[in-house]
Amino acid sequence: MNKTEDEVRVRFAPSPTGYIHIGSLRTALFNFLFARHSNGKNILRIEDTDQTRKVEGAVENLTKNLELLGIKFDEGPHQGGNYGPYFQSERLVLYKKYCDELIEKGAAYYAFETPEELDEMRRMQQLEGKQTMYDRRARDLSNEEVEEKLKSGIPRVVRLKVPLNEEIKFDDAIKGTIKIESNLVDDQILLKSDGFPTYHLANVVDDHLMHITHIIRGEEWITSVPKHIIIYRALGWEVPVMAHVPLILNKDKSKLSKRQGDVAVEDYLNKGYLKEALINFIALLGWNPGEGEEQEFFSMKELAEKFTLDKVQSSGAVFNIDKLNWMNNAYIKNYDIDKLVEISIPFFEKSEIDTSNVQFVRKVLLAIRVYLNKLDEIPQHTKFFTQNEIELEDESLKEILNSESSKKVFEALYEKIDKTIEVTAESYKLMVAEIQKETGIKGKNLFKPIRIALTGSENGPELPAIAEILGKDRLMKFLNKWK
């Protein structure tokens, strides 16, 4: 064991449900940033104690995406570590051991109700308008009764014996002091009848055994903290620092959900949001460096330098796709072009562009990147570069093409291109400038007909770039049609 005394150790503990929720991503990010900021360790632990919800390949998918986004772990299923195993399903003996200890100490007890009985109990409570919670009916069973039932082999669970008439208090690093009456805390099931622990038991045991110093997780957990504190106390363990991160919300301020848009990180990656933009955006959802800082763009390194828990917001944050789009566009515009080409290839494959010609892809991307909020918009911007026949966007454009002055322009440009060996953006500009001088036609009357003749549309990327990409042959073909 090589843990140094006050080393910060945090964990991200997802259940393998098959995809990473945007909210989980932020929790993972905050944990990672906090660990890096404090020179501590970031640990990945898989909470797979629900046998009914196993998803094949979920862990691989999760690890892959987190890694892709730059969130790294120092310990975990793949990287190993001194406190494994890092799958809860492989730690069952541990949970059993501490569960027995709790029973021994009188801090937990056996209960024998069936799920149906519990449903019925809750139904009645609801009918009476009471809070639904276990009525503690098995709490005071005599030793003999318990022995007898255990022997009979009927299904049993272990429940937490919540001490009565006490005020449970703790200090949350984000929310401040929180107090709850113990009488309102449920005698939570700790060990299910299948022998697996529930979240509450497994979490406390693992966080302790793995020497977790700070628990950074979603706000939805805040109401179960008292249960955890009771377990820590019963086992004589120190309670880690709690930090409950506020929720990410839908537009209507409810918890971010599938129904109202994409929630899986993969969805965003697949749409062509750059990982840097996604991380930057997510980090700013519920956190900011404060103190008059007006910077909006942060690299992962900068985030790690600046991240502290006291700057995490205490209220929820609406996920605003407009701002993500703006930010992603900003990243796309400033990204290293060769790297961007690499990332963009899969999206170009959905267009007419021949992706084997990387130079060509590069040119097109350079011309259209300014328009892209996300990479999956590439196909809708590439048609100007791939058309072999020009289709007019609107019949009324013919009028412009057929005007006297337009004809003159086409004629002149055609001749110049004919004499040119290769059309580049530069040579195109020169030619058009010459035409302006020679014919006296300028402004709209000059460029508009050309644009329409070459693209079929009144607007689009810069003409010189388009001309270069189209190339001499197509340029002549398109002009010839109207001259």
Add this chain to the structure above:
RNA sequence: GGUCCCAUCGACUAGGGGUUAGGUCGUCACUCUUUCACAGUGAAAACACGGGUUCGAAUCCCGUUGGGACCGCCA
């Protein structure tokens, strides 16, 4: 319904006893431009309400209202 959490422009937020309440997205206008976009300049836009405390409250306290989360042999 019970418990807990939360409350600054439409959204993300800065500020945290004395500020013209600042920035970013979005919106609108103008400028630039051989189109659209980009870029630039500017505008509209907020301290939920009511009581305290104080010379002074967006800021501290209490309440109200509003929103949210949780109340499972899920995590």
